[in-house]
Amino acid sequence: MLAIDHKSDNSVEILFERMQDVLASGSDALTDSEVNGVYKYEWSVRVENIIAVPLSCNNKIIGMMIATNLLDRNDFDTNNIRLFNAVATECAIFIGNQNHFMDLKELLIGSLKALVNSIDAKDQYTRGHSDRVAIISKWIAEHYSKSKKIGQEDIQKIYLSGLLHDIGKIGISEEVLKKPGKLTEEEYEEMKNHPAIGAGILSEIQQMSEILPGILHHHERFDGKGYPKGLAANNIPLMGKIVMIADSFDAMTSERTYRKALSVDDALKEIEANLGRQFDPAIGQIFLKSDITKLWEILQTGQNDDQYHDSSIDFGATAIGALVH
Incomplete structure (x- = not known):
């Protein structure tokens, strides 16, 4: 045939x-x-x-x-x-x-990308953030899979969780999202609601249940001082730990209205200094020992090597397939 x-x-x-x-x-x-x-x-x-x-x-x-x-x-x-x-x-x-099924998957991932891009676009400094977090999350998950038992479907779900990790910001006021300076305590408490809002939105979609841990727990800290649940160490789901590192690395290396972007080296030093406090030590070491130069090139140029030959829309559609099978 x-x-x-x-x-x-x-x-x-x-x-x-x-x-x-x-x-x-x-x-x-x-x-x-x-x-x-x-x-x-x-x-x-x-x-x-x-x-x-x-x-x-x-x-x-x-x-x-x-x-x-x-x-x-x-x-x-x-x-x-x-x-x-x-x-x-x-x-x-x-x-x-x-x-037809593939067309529907591509339509869904395209719609999700449009949604997260519209959220990122509320602030010129966060434009493209969710796409980059998805790529970094995938990168960490693939390197993690070389020594741990997670499969390709798990990697796809982690990618999708990274893509949608900030979807809850749709429920945060624009005044807080766009504020150029430091947030007040009240504003910070509002911002801390976005993981729960995002998880709540997606919990209405049965097929999205397996990616909720990365969305709900990507601000949990290894030392238990994070939010929304204050989970610590092994109580934090793997997906949340990975997206936390991906989110933090992209945030540190991106310019904000209230600070300049850190260099890649300085961002890596920050992650290393906070292993065991903010970040899971084992996963953090896997990230730090990977070829960050290659990852940075992928993030900056959008040109993927053989390992990343699929476009983000193709991988996203595959990730959707992992959820609905």
């Missing part, structure tokens, strides 16, 4: 064109052999007989189903054509449904 957008060589393209000609003449399939004389077409010497039927979805041919060299007969007959077309119809429906 071949998809027409994955033609591997000229022979596949030629076969597809021949099948189109046969279908245009009113036949249901392309068949050929030398039973009733010479071949209609020129084939490889390995082809003794052949059948090709279209995979059609929404009146569009999306691929072909092909078989060659019957073992017990010299040619494909009308029964074979009916059977092949019936199977091809079911295959096309399945492929069409898969494509």
